[in-house]
Amino acid sequence: MFYIGIDLGTSAVKLLLMDEEGGIHKIVSREYPIFFPKSGWSEQNPEDWLDAAIDGIKELTADCKKELVAGIGFGGQMHGLVALDQNDQVIRPAILWNDGRTGEETDYLNREIGKEKLSECTANIAFAGFTAPKLLWMKKHEPEKFAKIEKIMLPKDYLAYRLSGVFCTDVSDASGMLLMDVKNRKWSREMMEICQIRESQLPRLYESYEVVGTLVPAFARELGLPETVKIVAGAGDNAAAAIGTGTVGEGRCNISLGTSGTIFISSKTFGVDANNALHSFAHADGHYHLMGCMLSAGSCNKWWNEAILRTKDFVKEQEQIKKLGENQVFYLPYLMGERSPHNDPNVRAAFLGMSMDTAREDMTLAVLEGVAFGLRDSLEVARSLGVPITRTKICGGGARSPLWRKIIANVLNLKVDVLESEEGPALGGAMLAAVGCGVYKDVESITQKLVKVTDTVEPEPELVAKYEERYRRFREMYPAVKGLYR
Known part of the structure; x- marks a missing residue:
């Protein structure tokens, strides 16, 4: 069938x-x-x-x-x-x-x-x-x-x-x-x-x-x-993408790099963080999940390449990037405002730290890093709740980039699992249909059988340390600029 x-x-x-x-x-x-x-x-x-x-x-x-x-x-x-x-x-x-x-x-x-x-x-x-x-x-x-x-x-x-x-x-x-x-x-x-x-x-x-x-x-x-x-x-x-990546049960994590960006943490129990910085939603597996959502993720990369650089060759632009963790240019990824964790529809994107020697690849790298830093903002809220997250699945169009996967692994200090079949919500929808038709007894059963990891990107301690320092600087930037957009 x-x-x-x-x-x-x-x-x-x-x-x-x-x-x-x-x-x-x-x-x-x-x-x-x-x-x-x-x-x-x-x-x-x-x-x-x-x-x-x-x-x-x-x-x-x-x-x-x-x-x-x-x-x-x-x-x-x-x-x-x-x-x-x-x-x-x-x-x-x-x-x-x-x-x-x-x-x-x-x-x-x-x-x-x-x-x-x-x-x-x-x-x-x-x-x-x-x-x-x-x-x-x-x-x-x-x-x-x-x-x-x-x-x-x-x-x-x-x-x-x-x-x-x-x-x-x-x-x-x-x-x-x-x-x-x-x-x-x-x-x-x-x-x-x-x-x-x-x-x-x-x-x-x-x-x-x-x-x-x-x-x-x-x-x-x-x-x-x-x-x-x-x-x-x-x-x-x-939630559908989480089914497609096997992010069900207790304490599993998935990062989605689509038009928007999300960090999705499944749980068998209901929970809410004190400041409601993360969304607390029902999950498609019958339980619950926490989710941090950035309004602009893959759309930042698309905007930068297509609207500004006037190219659709995203791969070529990333091939020019040779060194990570030392970029002096920062990018705030708020093209449409931001949801998690700032809840600020008025703030807008910005580049900071440019100088006379800033190159095209520095700007491209800053966009990729800025999205990763934004995802880390939500991860820190989850960690403050005592959720022990050490690895994540990854999906969405941006997940096809080996460079972006490496940046995310080191900015968030997580093992990033790459899947054999990464088809996001469409696959999740088909899997839910198979469960509904009685082919599998429940959502967890179908994910255990069908979801397979083919590679894992490991964080590198030296690069993690470099990005830790850069993330501290990134966190100072939104409070510094938010008043400009009231």
Whole structure:
């Protein structure tokens, strides 16, 4: 039997066809536009997602026996607000995870409602990218559209709804809405009252591996797939990627270098850090996780190479870098503001320490190091909780760079495990579909069988010491510049 994983990313949808032994038979992707109508705003059209996904499934299954496709699971960009009216029409373009328009609403929630109250209700505080502040923004600035809302959903759940007809979400993705009581895995009545929404406007909550329904007849006919294909709830992109990398159970770590950057720590028990610097979310394995999220990671490298250097040959740019740990140029990786651990949507990126002898490769290296230092900021919060992390998996487009993997291993002083198959949320979505279809008894079982480590990057004591000194300098820079962006 075959299982489809759909990763609804920020710039493209990636689709993967997997058999029950974990063999990957085909991968396709389809891009779609992202719109920036104002500075700091970020939107997409949900219909573009659906069109791209349907077109991608057709190509994905073109050469396989379609009657053997048993299930579809999802990973997807988190936090985005998709609002439908009573006729299931999209009311406005989806407001995405990296949209920064909700500064006032975020301040209201954190200051007026209070961080302590928010943490008590949801295990988290308000961040500009979360869904609840977007609802408050819409209520204030688009009251007529807000009044029309009948269904509130997340990006991947729009695909699940259209494919299955079931209004659903999963607990890992819903954790990032600031509307869910994470500890008890249910919607928070207090947050619904604060946002002036009804529970009927929110989807039913499922575990990530649970079947929500089957493929609706219209799409089954269009795709040539059986109506018996099971639609599985799936997970937020980082939780889905964690499944694909085997980051489940107690004290496992995964670093994702995608458009955004995350450090993801799985746990069998619920926990929250005192300052809510890390997100405390439900995990796709039925347990919990802590996560630090940088808004710009791989996007920093893409911006530097494509927009500034005007090249797409990332490999060639990194080949010029010969020496690590001695760069005098620093880069603050805050192109879209920052989430963890600063929670500052207004701060922006900067280069510091340039001089007359600064070279092109110094700037390129500074970008890679700046992202690694930003990830270390979140790792330090986890370490302050007594979490004993000594190694991590790594995934995402940036993880293909041997140089970046080496920098991360030494900046964070962690062993970095490289995987045989690094396909991120799409693989995680397919694995969740296989669990939902009953091929494996639980998430931990499938990860134990399918996830294989092929190489480990070991930190080097001398380089770790050099980066320790540089990280101390990096930590002084955000406090020094944040006042410039108020």
